[in-house]
Every structure is written in C-alpha cells, then in structure tokens.
Amino acid sequence: MAAAPARRLPHALVIPYPAQGHVIPLLELAHALVDRGFTVTFANSEFNHHRVVAAMKESSCNGGGGAALERIRLVAVPDGMAPGEDRNNLVRLTVLMAEHMAPRVEDLIRRSSSAAADEGGPITCMVADYNVGTWALDVAERTGIRSAAVWPASAAVLASILSIPRLIEDGVIDAQDGSALSQGTFQLSPDMPAMRTAHLAWNCIGKHDGQEALFRYIVGGVRAAAKCDFVLCNSFHGAERATFARFPSVVPIGPLLTGERRGKAVGHFWRPEGGACLSWLDAQPARSVVYVAFGSFTMFDARQFRELALGLERSGRPFLWVVRPDIVHGDVHDYPDGFLDRARGMVVAWSPQQSVLAHPAVACFVSHCGWNSTMEGVRNGVPFLAWPYFADQFVNQGYICDVWKVGLRAEADESGVVTKEQIASKVEELMSDESMRERVEAMKKVAHESISEGGSSYRNFDNFVEAMKKA
Structure with a gap:
C-alpha cells in the first residue's frame, strides 16, 4: 500500500x-x-x-x-x-x-x-x-x-x-x-x-x-x-x-x-553592539542607568545633539546612549569639548534594546516614543522621558504621559530646543518618582499576562x- x-x-x-x-x-x-x-x-x-x-x-x-x-x-x-x-x-x-x-x-x-x-x-x-x-x-x-x-x-x-x-x-x-x-x-x-x-x-x-x-x-x-x-x-x-x-x-x-x-535574525538594519554594552551594564548599580535611544529615523541638529550630551552629563547619572551614524543632520557628531573623556556613560552605534531594557541596571528610558520602543519599555517596567519626533510618536507620548502616566514629557523651549537643564531635571524626577515606577510595573504585569x-x-x-x- x-x-x-x-x-x-x-x-x-x-x-x-x-x-x-x-x-x-x-x-x-x-x-x-x-x-x-x-x-x-x-x-x-x-x-x-x-x-x-x-x-x-x-x-x-x-x-x-x-x-x-x-x-x-x-x-x-x-x-x-x-x-x-x-x-x-x-x-x-x-x-x-x-x-x-x-x-x-x-x-x-x-x-x-x-x-x-x-x-x-x-x-x-x-x-x-x-x-x-x-x-x-x-x-x-x-x-x-x-x-x-x-x-x-x-x-x-x-x-x-x-x-x-x-x-x-x-x-x-x-x-x-x-x-x-x-x-x-x-x-x-x-x-x-x-x-x-x-x-x-x-x-x-x-x-x-x-x-x-x-x-x-x-x-x-x-x-x-x-x-x-x-x-x-x-x-x-x-x-x-x-x-x-x-x-x-x-x-x-x-x-x-x-x-x-536569541540566535535568530530579528530585522535590525545595524549590528547591535550587544556584548560590550551588556557587559558595561553588568558593572552598574541596580536602577542607576539612563538609557537613551531614538530609533531609526529621528534626526537632531548640532545644537540639540550638544544639549542632549550636556544634559546627560549634568544629570550625574551613568548613561547608555545609542548614537546612530546618521543621527545628526550632516552626519557630524559634534560632542562638547572633552565630553567623551568626562562622560560617566557609554556611547554605542546600535544596541540590543530588548536586552538592555530588561537589564536591572536600567532606571529610565529617554525615547522617541516609537511604538516598538514604547511596548518594550512597558513590557520591562521602565519609565520614560518621552521625546517624540514625527508620525505616531506624538500619540504614543499621550499614552505614556497622560493615559498610563508612566513617563514625563521632554519640553522644548521657545526656540524648539530641549535644554540640558530640562533633560537633567526630568531625569532626576523620573529617578525619584516611586508612584510612576509602581504604575509601569503594574503595566508590565498586565503585558506579560496578555x-x-x-x-x-x-x-x-x-x-x-x-x-x-x-x-
């Protein structure tokens, strides 16, 4: 037969x-x-x-x-x-x-x-x-x-x-x-x-x-x-x-x-510098690190780029900052003089974001509010400094700051720049807000249950x- x-x-x-x-x-x-x-x-x-x-x-x-x-x-x-x-x-x-x-x-x-x-x-x-x-x-x-x-x-x-x-x-x-x-x-x-x-x-x-x-x-x-x-x-x-x-x-x-x-293609356009940044995170205290990443489209002018660098330095917190090769108009990363030598942080071209956000050393997420990043932050219980750039990101900021109340807005001054003072102040507020931490942890629980x-x-x-x- x-x-x-x-x-x-x-x-x-x-x-x-x-x-x-x-x-x-x-x-x-x-x-x-x-x-x-x-x-x-x-x-x-x-x-x-x-x-x-x-x-x-x-x-x-x-x-x-x-x-x-x-x-x-x-x-x-x-x-x-x-x-x-x-x-x-x-x-x-x-x-x-x-x-x-x-x-x-x-x-x-x-x-x-x-x-x-x-x-x-x-x-x-x-x-x-x-x-x-x-x-x-x-x-x-x-x-x-x-x-x-x-x-x-x-x-x-x-x-x-x-x-x-x-x-x-x-x-x-x-x-x-x-x-x-x-x-x-x-x-x-x-x-x-x-x-x-x-x-x-x-x-x-x-x-x-x-x-x-x-x-x-x-x-x-x-x-x-x-x-x-x-x-x-x-x-x-x-x-x-x-x-x-x-x-x-x-x-x-x-x-x-x-x-x-793990061990399978996930769709990145750049190779994440996983080993280096995860090893660096391993050496940081729990809930101490500011993670900064703006996705694959966000562009800064030179002035905003420098204000962000100075704001991270002014915060006094260790930071992991993803700086794409093309993130600045003109492709020039104009860091403040001596910044990279003084910085209490690490700068990478791309990161394995899910693994980074799941790391116990990460305390908050300075984000462009792309939906993937929003879901990853929520799923890992990390509060946000919400800094949208275009498209759906403004609505996502509304969810983060107004509906779920798990983040703060990055607010630009009258010239359209988010200043170093604003960045440092909002990071400090995020770090110390226990009620916000409780809300994002509750969302994390619901996300995992779903x-x-x-x-x-x-x-x-x-x-x-x-x-x-x-x-």
Whole structure:
C-alpha cells in the first residue's frame, strides 16, 4: 500500500513596510508563525533586504548566530527607487512601492504554486503590514489566498485612520488631502489620548509635496483592509482598552517580543553592539542607568545633539546612549569639548534594546516614543522621558504621559530646543518618582499576562493561526 503524501505546511507570505520599526515586528511575527507550524517567505524591499542580511552576517561572524533562520526564506523585491535615492522620503517610497512591488509579489505567489517542498511549497496566505495593504491585500484577493493586515503601531493611531470619514464630517480635516482645518485637539473617545490635528499620521510624516497622494493611499488602505480576514495589532487589551472597545474588529496580539529571538535574525538594519554594552551594564548599580535611544529615523541638529550630551552629563547619572551614524543632520557628531573623556556613560552605534531594557541596571528610558520602543519599555517596567519626533510618536507620548502616566514629557523651549537643564531635571524626577515606577510595573504585569498561555493576546493569536491554516 502506497504511503500517503506528506502533508505540506501552511505557507505565509509576510510583507513589512520598508522601515526598521516595521521590519522588526513583522519578522518577529514570522518567527511566531514558524513556532506554530508555518513556513514563511519574508518579502522585504531589495534595499532593506540587503541591510538585514548584512546585519545578520555581522552578528553571526561576531558569535551572535544571527544568520539562523528556521523555515523563513528571505526574498528581495525592488521598491522602485533609484540607487542612492533618499529612502527617508517616505511619501515617495510609499507611492513607488505600490507601483513596483505589487506585480512582483503577485508573480511570487503565482510561481509558488509549483514550488518544491524545500522552497516552502505553494503560498497559502498573506500577512501584510497595514501600511502596504493598499496594494498587497488586493494582490491576495486576486490570487485567492487568505490575508491579514498587521498594524505595528498603537491601536489609537489606527483608530484615527479608521475615523477619517467622521473627521471629515466634523470639520477636523480637509476631505481632499487630510490636512488640519484647525490647530486644536480632539478625542475619539474620553479614555483615549487627545490628538492634535497637525499630528495625525499623514500630516506629520515630514516635509513633502505629496500630501494628497499620501492621504489617498491611506484611505485606499482602509478599503483594502476591510476585505481581509484579520486586522491584527501589536498592542494588548490592557494598554488600549477604550480603543479596542470602540473598534472590535482590530485584534490585539501583542506586545510582540521584538528583538528577543536569541540566535535568530530579528530585522535590525545595524549590528547591535550587544556584548560590550551588556557587559558595561553588568558593572552598574541596580536602577542607576539612563538609557537613551531614538530609533531609526529621528534626526537632531548640532545644537540639540550638544544639549542632549550636556544634559546627560549634568544629570550625574551613568548613561547608555545609542548614537546612530546618521543621527545628526550632516552626519557630524559634534560632542562638547572633552565630553567623551568626562562622560560617566557609554556611547554605542546600535544596541540590543530588548536586552538592555530588561537589564536591572536600567532606571529610565529617554525615547522617541516609537511604538516598538514604547511596548518594550512597558513590557520591562521602565519609565520614560518621552521625546517624540514625527508620525505616531506624538500619540504614543499621550499614552505614556497622560493615559498610563508612566513617563514625563521632554519640553522644548521657545526656540524648539530641549535644554540640558530640562533633560537633567526630568531625569532626576523620573529617578525619584516611586508612584510612576509602581504604575509601569503594574503595566508590565498586565503585558506579560496578555502574551502568556491563556492570556487575551495569546488566545487571539491562536485563533488567527488556526483560521490562516485553513485552505
């Protein structure tokens, strides 16, 4: 009697938006799918694919084992931008990738129908970043596979996008390009953070000439996501209870354990200097270190960079400061004279942030309030000095400072600079506020309960996985 053919694993195509803050959580989700029996094809933009692979190789060569990828196949798709073109121009990047990536992704899915088992076999479902959903979810519909959209930021920001018709009707934003019709604030519900119209995601993504095109793209994404099987969010019920009550179709599965896959690729564009900074932290007293990191996009002018350095020095606290090679406009790190010799801290180009925030020596987090950083800080019980730069970060600051009350605002003076005096003062206040420490520890407990077996996010992810396994 002939043996029954081997049952093929479900095969998910995962597509992140081409920015590190999106690649990292989507790659973590890919690993989580592998843990639940999937094969995964991870389709990065060609430019970011090379950065992730290079960081993996560097990590592997330095003993980090970063090249290990079990049942995840990394593929590169051209994004339509020319070599050397500025990929921080997110509006141009977003518009071009819809034109150039969609046909190649569709071809990838169709060709997979004849793929051998060692290539994962046919792609059976798509898990796309909500921010590429405008075109990716249409591709899933045309090719007849199940689909899910992943919103890797706060549910509140997604709620503002889903509320665009209401915001237009109420005269909050312009119907043509989404621009602010007033400079005031509004709330979608009493228990959600207040939002400024100028800080809506499509209004503060940077200086650009494509406001209307970006807004239309976002509106198209809402229509596309309405047709997919799931809309998932990297958040947890206890963090955004009012938002999830108002938008029950958005399903929390977080906080995703971004950056916590030891020995496996986690999506960094730069190699974290893990061994050096963790060894340095080991030598510091408990709850003594100020951790400073501003993500992959934040840029400072030379004056603000120097004020930050002087503020850290003025605080008198040991600090671990992540200074990207390109964090200063003009790529010049203009430290104050003698700062690096006098400093009671360590400066690194990139860090293993999850491991750093989990370290008992870390006392507070000076952060740009990116959502991954926000969730990592909360999950590790670390209070914040909240210093947003653009996009969703202003709403996240509202959660941190006004709703959860687990951090303080970094407030700029009349010239737009956060001064050294302000930085040192706020750090000292954070260090001494025991009630804030208790609140963030309570949030940490709720976050861990949500992703533990039987928790709300754990159950939601289980339901999603079982549905996506169905033919």
